[in-house]
Amino acid sequence: MPFDLRNQYDKIYRYCYLRVHSRETAEDLTQETFLRFLEKPQYHNKNKDLQYLYTIAGNLCIDEYRRKTTEELPEDLPDDTDNENKVLTSIALSGALKKLPDEDREIILLRYVNEEPVGVISKLYNISRFALNRRIKNILEFLRKEFEKEDLK
Amino acid sequence: MNKKSKKTLKNAFNIPEPNQKDSFFNKLDIKPERKFSSFIPVYLPTAIVAVMVIGVWGGIKNLPRFEQPENTDNNIIYSSESSVSENQTDYSVQTSLSSVRNSENQNRTTTAVQNDNGNTVTDEKNMSVTTTSAKTTNKNSDKNKDESSADSPSENSSENTSDSTSEASHTTNTSRNTTNVKTTGTTTLSTRDENNIKPTKPLTSTQTTTTEHKGFSPLPQTTTTTFEDSVDFPSCTAPVVDVPPDYTIKPPVRYYPDNNAVDINDVIQNDPNPPSTDGQPGDSTTATWEDFLDNSDMILIATVDDVIYTAIDGVPYTQENISVSEVIKGDIEQYSKISVYSNGGYIPASEYKIQLDWAIENNFMLFDPAQNKTVSQVGDEYLYFIKKSHFPLPDGSYSLTTYSDMSKFRYKDGHYINMNNSNIILDFDDLTNN
Numbered sequence: 001m002p003f004d005l006r007n008q009y010d011k012i013y014r015y016c017y018l019r020v021h022s023r024e025t026a027e028d029l030t031q032e033t034f035l036r037f038l039e040k041p042q043y044h045n046k047n048k049d050l051q052y053l054y055t056i057a058g059n060l061c062i063d064e065y066r067r068k069t070t071e072e073l074p075e076d077l078p079d080d081t082d083n084e085n086k087v088l089t090s091i092a093l094s095g096a097l098k099k100l101p102d103e104d105r106e107i108i109l110l111r112y113v114n115e116e117p118v119g120v121i122s123k124l125y126n127i128s129r130f131a132l133n134r135r136i137k138n139i140l141e142f143l144r145k146e147f148e149k150e151d152l153k
Numbered sequence: 154m155n156k157k158s159k160k161t162l163k164n165a166f167n168i169p170e171p172n173q174k175d176s177f178f179n180k181l182d183i184k185p186e187r188k189f190s191s192f193i194p195v196y197l198p199t200a201i202v203a204v205m206v207i208g209v210w211g212g213i214k215n216l217p218r219f220e221q222p223e224n225t226d227n228n229i230i231y232s233s234e235s236s237v238s239e240n241q242t243d244y245s246v247q248t249s250l251s252s253v254r255n256s257e258n259q260n261r262t263t264t265a266v267q268n269d270n271g272n273t274v275t276d277e278k279n280m281s282v283t284t285t286s287a288k289t290t291n292k293n294s295d296k297n298k299d300e301s302s303a304d305s306p307s308e309n310s311s312e313n314t315s316d317s318t319s320e321a322s323h324t325t326n327t328s329r330n331t332t333n334v335k336t337t338g339t340t341t342l343s344t345r346d347e348n349n350i351k352p353t354k355p356l357t358s359t360q361t362t363t364t365e366h367k368g369f370s371p372l373p374q375t376t377t378t379t380f381e382d383s384v385d386f387p388s389c390t391a392p393v394v395d396v397p398p399d400y401t402i403k404p405p406v407r408y409y410p411d412n413n414a415v416d417i418n419d420v421i422q423n424d425p426n427p428p429s430t431d432g433q434p435g436d437s438t439t440a441t442w443e444d445f446l447d448n449s450d451m452i453l454i455a456t457v458d459d460v461i462y463t464a465i466d467g468v469p470y471t472q473e474n475i476s477v478s479e480v481i482k483g484d485i486e487q488y489s490k491i492s493v494y495s496n497g498g499y500i501p502a503s504e505y506k507i508q509l510d511w512a513i514e515n516n517f518m519l520f521d522p523a524q525n526k527t528v529s530q531v532g533d534e535y536l537y538f539i540k541k542s543h544f545p546l547p548d549g550s551y552s553l554t555t556y557s558d559m560s561k562f563r564y565k566d567g568h569y570i571n572m573n574n575s576n577i578i579l580d581f582d583d584l585t586n587n
Contacts, residue, residue: 014166
């Protein structure tokens with residue numbers, strides 16, 4: 001698998017943003033993720049690079065969340081009005097996504113936005129590919145019901 | 154999901170584009186792609202080289218030590234007779250190793266000459282095992298051939314006395330095999346010098362004799378040493394590699410498919426006494442999900458490694474050696490290898506349970522499909538419903554839950570389709586919900 005860090009940057013950034021809901025914080029965490037990844041040779045495994053990157057990013061997001069909760073509530077949560085103004089065609093889908101549990105939303109992002117392989121995601125969440133497929137199918141079914149106008153076959 | 158849907162989904166997340174990406178990568182000292190890509194090719198060969206070095210070093214360290222005699226003679230003649238026997242090829246070799254040193258040729262070590270025709274011995278096995286000292290340079294071989302090949306060791310000693318200060322004869326009888334070497338030999342060192350006397354240490358082994366003569370140090374002493382030595386080569390430990398457990402079994406007999414094989418159904422139609430199939434399990438028309446789930450010890454997704462046609466008591470069976478890629482039900486390690494038996498397969502007419510004279514006379518190969526609709530091929534991946542085999546199938550093997558290939562499903566378009574009845578389609582939810 002050719003591994004381009006620039007391409008992975010966008011994916012890790014989206015993953016962080018979904019968790020912290022802040023562009024600046026997400027970028028900081030993304031850069032910190034790459035710095036830690038590059039500093040540690042033991043992270044570099046041909047078959048587990050993506051998994052390591054997501055694991056580092058996830059841990060950083062958790063640390064950030066803990067730190068934020070002790071300081072203040074985030075002020076830059078995504079504004080529903082802005083989102084609707086920006087992407088009118090995906091209002092219903094955005095609403096449907098917000099109804100999903102956080103982890104399900106992450107799985108959908110990883111699978112269909114970041115287009116990560118099932119094997120990577122299953123290892124990231126420590127579930128079998130079989131269970132992951134079933135879970136994705138259930139999530140998509142839920143989204144279909146919530147947003148029938150969109151074609152999510 | 155098509156591209157349009159993915160794009161819509163991506164927009165629905167409302168994630169703004171990062172604006173520090175370029176500046177971040179520009180700040181990095183090393184280009185990320187290059188730095189990252191260099192890790193993989195560097196680490197792997199480095200690790201391999203390190204393991205090899207450690208292995209070689211360990212092997213050398215564990216070799217039996219040999220104390221080199223201090224008699225760094227000016228002229229030394231080694232005469233060696235070796236009898237070498239190996240595991241597969243027995244042969245005997247008689248060699249005469251001679252070395253002449255003088256002040257002009259101090260850097261030369263040993264010249265090995267074969268007794269019969271005077272050819273230089275360059276056998277690496279001999280050099281590495283029987284006489285490590287036989288690191289040969291042949292620059293002076295012509296000179297020494299005349300001296301050593303024509304004369305006995307004792308004669309060599311006397312001849313070289315005239316123009317050298319010391320001499321030695323070394324006779325070795327060696328028998329060995331590849332792993333354990335037992336060396337029995339007699340070593341006679343004959344040295345003489347009129348000017349200087351140095352004590353010589355007895356040779357304790359012929360395995361690691363290394364002679365390198367750089368100085369003129371005559372030894373006017375005669376020493377005779379007889380030794381018997383047994384040397385065990387140290388075993389090298391290979392790096393531990395995780396190997397998936399292999400539970401496959403050896404089939405009782407193996408038959409190979411024949412394109413001219415006669416379908417057993419055609420034969421039975423012509424046979425006056427066709428075999429009865431009443432009461433055999435696995436009637437495909439009555440099998441239900443409960444049958445599959447209740448009767449299955451294991452539910453696996455596995456890849457076919459080998460397809461073996463065999464027979465037990467005149468009944469053909471097909472043994473599939475499979476590698477488990479995913480375990481849905483059952484107690485077995487992922488990636489392990491097992492053998493799964495199914496009914497039917499190829500069998501020679503002479504071995505078949507029903508004696509068909511015409512088929513036997515023509516030496517036909519019979520093919521019994523046994524209600525199977527398909528034949529597995531190496532590399533196929535299936536969803537298996539299997540159970541532990543019972544007599545007469547071999548212990549440790551597994552067999553399909555049903556009589557036929559109804560217990561096998563092939564993945565296609567997100568569903569598992571039955572190999573015996575394509576109308577039976579299994580979805581992920583079907584399995585987990587049950």
